Amino acid sequence: MYIVIGEAAYLEDSEIFKKHFAKAIGLDMIEEKVKVVQITLAKMISRVTKGEIRSCDKVRQFLETTTSSDVNQFLREHNELQFLDESKFTLTLKAVEED
Numbered sequence: 001m002y003i004v005i006g007e008a009a010y011l012e013d014s015e016i017f018k019k020h021f022a023k024a025i026g027l028d029m030i031e032e033k034v035k036v037v038q039i040t041l042a043k044m045i046s047r048v049t050k051g052e053i054r055s056c057d058k059v060r061q062f063l064e065t066t067t068s069s070d071v072n073q074f075l076r077e078h079n080e081l082q083f084l085d086e087s088k089f090t091l092t093l094k095a096v097e098e099d
Helices: 002-012 014-029 035-047 054-066
Strands: none
Touching: 002 014, 002 035, 014 035, 014 054, 035 054
């Protein structure tokens, strides 16, 4: 919940996020072992541009080096798994054979 509130604060006013949330999230949540929390943290960090907030850059670097690909996919700028290419879809109909 804390991460969701922090993300909303960043979207509304990044200065409030910098002052009140960024460092605290970096210190409190960086060692979290729960995968859902790591993914939520990665999603929030991916919204912050690189170099904008040092605390977020440190968390991004830590997550990239220590977590699995399940979490790292949300840190990429272009995530090939995020979008489906509709032109590659095909439809094949199978005829039902009757005896």
